[in-house]
Amino acid sequence: MRKLEDCEQPTRTVTFFKRKLQDVIHKISTSDAAAGTVTSVDRTVCMAKTVRLMAEPKENVVMEKIVSLCKRRGFIYQSSEIYGGINGFWDYGPLGVELKRNVKELWWNVMTHQRDDVAGLDATIIMHPQIWKASGHVDTFTDPMIDCKTCKGRFRADQTSEIPCPQKPSKMVSECHGEKTAPRAFNLMFQTHVGPVQDDSTIAYLRPETAQAIFAQFKNVLETSRQKVPFGIAQIGKAFRNEVTPRNFTFRSREFEQMELEFFIKPDEVVEAISGRIEGPAPAGSSPEPQPGWGWEAWHKYWVEERIRFYEGIGLSRATLEEYWQKPEELAHYARATVDILFKFPFGTQELEGIAARSDFDLSQHARCSGKSMGVFDDELRGAWSKLEESKKKELGERYYKARLNYLTRTGMDAAEAEKQARGDSENLAKGQYIPHVIEPSAGVDRLILALICNAYSEDQMPDEKGKLETRVVLKFHPRVAPIKVGVMPLLKNKPELVRKALEVRDLLRPHMNVFYDDAGAIGRRYRRQDEAGTPFCVTIDFETLEGIKEGPLSGRKDTVTVRYRDDGRQDRMAITELVDFLVPKIR
Numbered sequence: 001m002r003k004l005e006d007c008e009q010p011t012r013t014v015t016f017f018k019r020k021l022q023d024v025i026h027k028i029s030t031s032d033a034a035a036g037t038v039t040s041v042d043r044t045v046c047m048a049k050t051v052r053l054m055a056e057p058k059e060n061v062v063m064e065k066i067v068s069l070c071k072r073r074g075f076i077y078q079s080s081e082i083y084g085g086i087n088g089f090w091d092y093g094p095l096g097v098e099l100k101r102n103v104k105e106l107w108w109n110v111m112t113h114q115r116d117d118v119a120g121l122d123a124t125i126i127m128h129p130q131i132w133k134a135s136g137h138v139d140t141f142t143d144p145m146i147d148c149k150t151c152k153g154r155f156r157a158d159q160t161s162e163i164p165c166p167q168k169p170s171k172m173v174s175e176c177h178g179e180k181t182a183p184r185a186f187n188l189m190f191q192t193h194v195g196p197v198q199d200d201s202t203i204a205y206l207r208p209e210t211a212q213a214i215f216a217q218f219k220n221v222l223e224t225s226r227q228k229v230p231f232g233i234a235q236i237g238k239a240f241r242n243e244v245t246p247r248n249f250t251f252r253s254r255e256f257e258q259m260e261l262e263f264f265i266k267p268d269e270v271v272e273a274i275s276g277r278i279e280g281p282a283p284a285g286s287s288p289e290p291q292p293g294w295g296w297e298a299w300h301k302y303w304v305e306e307r308i309r310f311y312e313g314i315g316l317s318r319a320t321l322e323e324y325w326q327k328p329e330e331l332a333h334y335a336r337a338t339v340d341i342l343f344k345f346p347f348g349t350q351e352l353e354g355i356a357a358r359s360d361f362d363l364s365q366h367a368r369c370s371g372k373s374m375g376v377f378d379d380e381l382r383g384a385w386s387k388l389e390e391s392k393k394k395e396l397g398e399r400y401y402k403a404r405l406n407y408l409t410r411t412g413m414d415a416a417e418a419e420k421q422a423r424g425d426s427e428n429l430a431k432g433q434y435i436p437h438v439i440e441p442s443a444g445v446d447r448l449i450l451a452l453i454c455n456a457y458s459e460d461q462m463p464d465e466k467g468k469l470e471t472r473v474v475l476k477f478h479p480r481v482a483p484i485k486v487g488v489m490p491l492l493k494n495k496p497e498l499v500r501k502a503l504e505v506r507d508l509l510r511p512h513m514n515v516f517y518d519d520a521g522a523i524g525r526r527y528r529r530q531d532e533a534g535t536p537f538c539v540t541i542d543f544e545t546l547e548g549i550k551e552g553p554l555s556g557r558k559d560t561v562t563v564r565y566r567d568d569g570r571q572d573r574m575a576i577t578e579l580v581d582f583l584v585p586k587i588r
């Protein structure tokens, strides 16, 4: 769940256009009034002037270069650019879409196909509005806003000491003498209406996270996948948040994708009843196999390690990442621990993914609000419970009772009713019944794409065809995520025999990987184009391919090509027949 603390602070260099945009946002978001004062055309024109500059952090030279490269090479464009763009929305171009697909496929593969204990889900974006009531989003998914009656600006209440006053930019909003309203909660969910009638009864929301669908479908997946706790449900999909200040390129967008796993585990009391004790977490850096005696702490630590290993496997070294363990006072009331995995972006070290131990809060909420049971039956627990000594039964039962009572009391339930229900829940342990707890690794696809691009971006010196050093821009993606795996090139475009052979090589590689065929321009220029696209290998078909190698140990051998490596420009000679076996292990 989003927390206020996790919102980054704006920089002090606010341009005229940023200030203008705040004005426009204010006019637009004071919705009813906006209908009279700002027409849809006005909005488009104002947005056209302001959004482009807002989106790009001019104060960060590296980010400026990255944003420009992303557009120039077709990774990321501003959404609706021909109409001036729309703030917080981004489109992925030909290279961006490949990068994104690779990342999502790798996540899906690691989280589901490579494991026996995770099943997948693909749920709708619009769901029953009660889901968002039960999850707490309708009431608490808000940012605090204040309005200034003097300048008509609207600001995040927790950022007023960081934002210059639109009328007196030498002062921050908190220091200026404008007349401010008290902070008001601004809900970040996008609203829509389902069906032709637009009244309160038809309000629905675009989901602000994919997680809730997993909780809502928990019972269906459990019954149809033949899984048993501990097991997980994974989902990748779009989420929408009407962020007050979308910023840092795609980092904080209004439409984005998430990759979320809800991993359901037994409550510690159940583990202890079955295994006799709770095993603690494995030492940091180790990659242990899950154990039946693991309590929530061991599972939580396990998922933190698994997720860091995933990032390492796609090229983000541990040195580029940080673990931030939220302090007890920062945790949501239902969370037992939350770790944010941070990446060192050029604009600061920021969250890539959060891994939260969320207790049984979500399933309990949906059980309470829907009236449907979210409990599971565990034969092993029933068997183990009957063999426990009475004192142990009492101790575990009391611990479970207290945890349930704590949850039920917080819901505002009448004290006597809460006690009765908590007692009933605790007695259900003897029947093998409990509500699972959950560990939630929740990652943002778009943030990860941005992290991968920032991590890959480099400039170095490389000799051109005449041996003169020139600066080159290169994206050093891990081959697993690179949008194009190999560029295939005939040395010359006007030699049909070279072109024919190059097309044969392209067709040989295509079933195994994304190949880009390029015969336009000098070979050095073609290499540079692939460097900028992050293509790890180029294969060149030259006259020696056709006529045989002129000298050296392979002298006279035909059907060989040069394989050129992106990162250092090194070249190897290799038989065409060896290419697939050579390249495939490097890109998988």
Ligand code: GAP
Binding pocket: 001, 002, 003, 208, 209, 210, 211, 241, 243, 250, 251, 252, 253, 254, 255, 256, 257, 258, 260, 351, 352, 353, 354, 442, 443, 444, 445, 446, 447
């Ligand atoms: N279900 C838990 C949840 O949604 P979150 O910390 O709000 O937790 C999880 O979001 C991840 O989703 C974040 O770590 C981030 O990678 C991504 N994310 C959240 N808001 C985003 C936004 N406005 N733009 C891009 N990515 C976002």
